[in-house]
Structures are given as structure tokens and as C-alpha cells.
Amino acid sequence: MTEGTAHRGLAGGTRVIAVANQKGGVGKTTTVINLAACLAASHKSTLIVDIDPQCNATSGIGFEPQENPTLLEQLLDPQLTPNPIPHPTIPGLELLTGCPELVASEKVLSSRPDPAHSVARLLQRLPREGEGYSYIFLDCPPSLNLLTLNALSAATHLLVPVQAEYFALEGLTDILESFQFARENTNSELTLLGLVLTMVDIRTNLSQEVETELRKHYGNKVFRTTVPRNVRLSEAPSHGMPIILYDLWSRGAKAYMELTKEILNHGA
Numbered sequence: 001m002t003e004g005t006a007h008r009g010l011a012g013g014t015r016v017i018a019v020a021n022q023k024g025g026v027g028k029t030t031t032v033i034n035l036a037a038c039l040a041a042s043h044k045s046t047l048i049v050d051i052d053p054q055c056n057a058t059s060g061i062g063f064e065p066q067e068n069p070t071l072l073e074q075l076l077d078p079q080l081t082p083n084p085i086p087h088p089t090i091p092g093l094e095l096l097t098g099c100p101e102l103v104a105s106e107k108v109l110s111s112r113p114d115p116a117h118s119v120a121r122l123l124q125r126l127p128r129e130g131e132g133y134s135y136i137f138l139d140c141p142p143s144l145n146l147l148t149l150n151a152l153s154a155a156t157h158l159l160v161p162v163q164a165e166y167f168a169l170e171g172l173t174d175i176l177e178s179f180q181f182a183r184e185n186t187n188s189e190l191t192l193l194g195l196v197l198t199m200v201d202i203r204t205n206l207s208q209e210v211e212t213e214l215r216k217h218y219g220n221k222v223f224r225t226t227v228p229r230n231v232r233l234s235e236a237p238s239h240g241m242p243i244i245l246y247d248l249w250s251r252g253a254k255a256y257m258e259l260t261k262e263i264l265n266h267g268a
């Protein structure tokens with residue numbers, strides 16, 4: 001693997017944020033969709049790249065997996081130029097759709113040279129080398145597999161959603177070890193953007209205990225904003241909408257707008 005080649009091709013200070021946690025259902029896709037929509041609404045041109053074979057980020061904002069070429073074909077063929085699709089009602093939001101064929105990525109990508117940088121090379125082939133985007137989000141599958149390593153190797157930053165539940169902290173060491181591995185082997189410039197607590201229920205002691213523990217261990221790496229458990233957030237993807245379109249006045253929308261502000265103020 002080549003050291004530190006990750007995002008060299010992306011011009012103009014584009015922030016490439018991998019949203020990863022090997023635990024399933026912790027709010028990765030919800031965070032990607034809603035942060036991307038809020039940033040685009042704040043006039044920051046934003047691209048979502050859905051590298052999860054489940055394609056939830058794709059369907060969650062009302063798109064279908066693109067074919068001819070699929071994302072996997074685009075990852076494999078250096079001659080193909082990715083062609084992101086603009087969101088119809090949110091100016092500045094674009095998507096490179098996922099594809100179910102990515103389930104085979106482990107096998108097909110690893111037969112190629114430098115497989116960990118397949119996503120990084122794809123981003124470098126974006127029109128104008130991606131310089132039109134302020135932010136690119138990589139929605140990862142719930143696994144520390146080659147796709148997630150690709151995201152960590154292509155990103156400038158890692159964002160880890162942490163669900164406010166009992167076992168949340170146990171799994172964190174695994175994703176943080178993968179972060180270290182990527183820094184040491186594939187992407188020396190990768191930075192931990194932070195951890196964000198999701199599905200918080202302020203009425204339960206458990207949520208409060210998880211938050212206290214998380215802040216005790218990870219200090220200022222934990223975003224001040226926490227995302228509440230909010231039924232509107234869980235309904236929005238079935239309507240193919242980010243929360244700011246589905247219910248702007250919900251607690252979920254408010255939380256993701258606050259988190260967006262924190263990210264903008266963070267200089268990331």
C-alpha cells in the first residue's frame with residue numbers, strides 16, 4: 001500500500017469525511033444524509049458517496065442505484081469518470097449512488113493493485129478533481145472490511161456515530177484501531193473529526209451514563225451536540241427525504257443543524 005496518497009488529488013481543501021463504525025444501525029447513514037443536506041443548505045457544496053452495498057444513503061434521499069456503470073464498475077475501471085447526480089430540490093447536494101454489487105468488492109477489488117486506494121482514486125477522477133465540493137461524505141458499511149479501509153484511506157477526516165446504548169463503548173476501540181491502522185499504513189493525514197452520540201433518550205439514565213462515559217474517555221473529541229432519538233428522523237428515509245425537507249421543526253432536524261454548525265465552526 002502506498003503511504004499518504006489518499007486525497008492528494010482532491011484540490012481546494014475539500015473535506016472528505018468517512019462516517020464509520022463497524023456496529024450496525026448506530027446512525028451512520030442518518031448522519032451522512034442529514035449532515036450533507038444541512039451543509040448544502042448552508043451553501044457548502046456537498047457530495048455523498050454511498051459505499052455501502054445496502055445502499056441506504058441512496059434510497060434514503062430518494063435515489064436508485066445507478067447502473068451502466070455501477071459504483072463497483074467505476075471503482076474498478078480507471079477510465080470511468082464518476083458522474084454524481086444532483087439532488088432535485090437541494091441545490092449543492094449531489095450523490096454517487098451505491099450498488100448492491102459492492103458485496104463482492106472484497107474479492108474483486110483485492111485482485112487489483114493497491115486495493116485500499118480504490119475509492120481515493122475514484123475521488124481523484126471526479127470532474128475537476130472534486131474541487132467543486134466543500135464536503136464529501138463516505139457512508140460506510142457496518143464492518144471493518146476493505147470498503148471501510150478504502151473510506152479511511154480516501155478521507156481527510158473520520159466521524160464516528162456512537163449509539164447511546166450499553167455496549168456502545170466496547171466496539172469503539174475497534175474502529176479507533178482501524179483509524180490508527182489507516183494512519184500508519186494507507187493515509188498518514190487522516191484526522192479524527194470526532195464522535196457523535198446518536199439516538200439519545202434524555203429520559204433514560206442509560207443515555208446519560210453512556211454520554212458521561214464517552215466524554216470521560218474521549219473528552220473534546222465528542223461533539224457537544226447529541227442527536228436525540230426522534231421518530232421523524234426514522235420516518236424521513238422512507239419518504240426519500242433528509243429531515244430538513246421532511247420535518248424542519250422536528251428535534252432531529254434541530255440536532256443535525258446544530259451539529260452542522262459545530263462542524264463548520266470546527267474548521268472542518
Ligand SMILES: Nc1ncnc2c1ncn2[C@@H]1O[C@H](COP(=O)(O)OP(=O)(O)OP(=O)(O)O)[C@@H](O)[C@H]1O
Pocket residue numbers: 023024025026027028029030031052054056140141142198199200227228229230231233234235237252
Ligand atoms: N436519532 C434517531 N432517532 C430515531 N431513529 C433513528 C435515529 N438515527 C437513526 N435512526 C433509525 O435507526 C435505524 C439505523 O439508522 P442508520 O441506518 O442511520 O444506521 P447505520 O449505522 O447506517 O446502519 P447500518 O450499519 O446498517 O448501515 C434506521 O431505521 C434509522 O432511521
Ligand SMILES: [Mg+2]
Pocket residue numbers: 028029030052056057139140141
Ligand atoms: Mg448505513
